[in-house]
Amino acid sequence: DGGITQSPKYLFRKEGQNVTLSCEQNLNHDAMYWYRQDPGQGLRLIYYSQIVNDFQKGDIAEGYSVSREKKESFPLTVTSAQKNPTAFYLCASSITSENYNEQFFGPGTRLTVL
């Protein structure tokens, strides 16, 4: 069953802690993305990666970090420097060879800071 998985579904963090959100895909897609979704604000791009060992900052990268050591995996770390991390986080992937291909999304991780 092909697709994108995100874990955990719900995550609770104390202030000052770093947490890592997992994203895995078995679609053989080159590009992967992390978005943050807040109520009424749509999707905002945090980071994206077009190829292994390379990634670019999106619009709201401050307080976040990523790695892309394997094609299938693109974990996101929310650091203590992120001032307001409570949000719904979505991972996505797409084919890079043609720019008319859509993104596929994971089910999301809801992060709550206690």
Add this chain to the structure above:
Amino acid sequence: AQSVAQPEDQVNVAEGNPLTVKCTYSVSGNPYLFWYVQYPNRGLQFLLKYITGDNLVKGSYGFEAEFNKSQTSFHLKKPSALVSDSALYFCAVRGGWDFNKFYFGSGTKLNVKP
């Protein structure tokens, strides 16, 4: 700069009536346009896309979208709404100098009343 606008935060329609969710875009080069649907606490699901050719694109669940180049619009439509269509709808465009980036609208909440 690439951008997408969804001018309505919310659209209300009665079941059985036609629905339209509006989207306008700004992109350099050829636009590749997408519609996604999101149910509560879920990831985004792809509905349909416009690449080239026929201005009326048909997608999943009976949805269609009309591309209008002169008005730079890509409105989502359905001839007869269902209560189960109630969800959050996002328009997106892919293109520009970094064709691996997607630009999303802020989303439109569709409410279909019985």
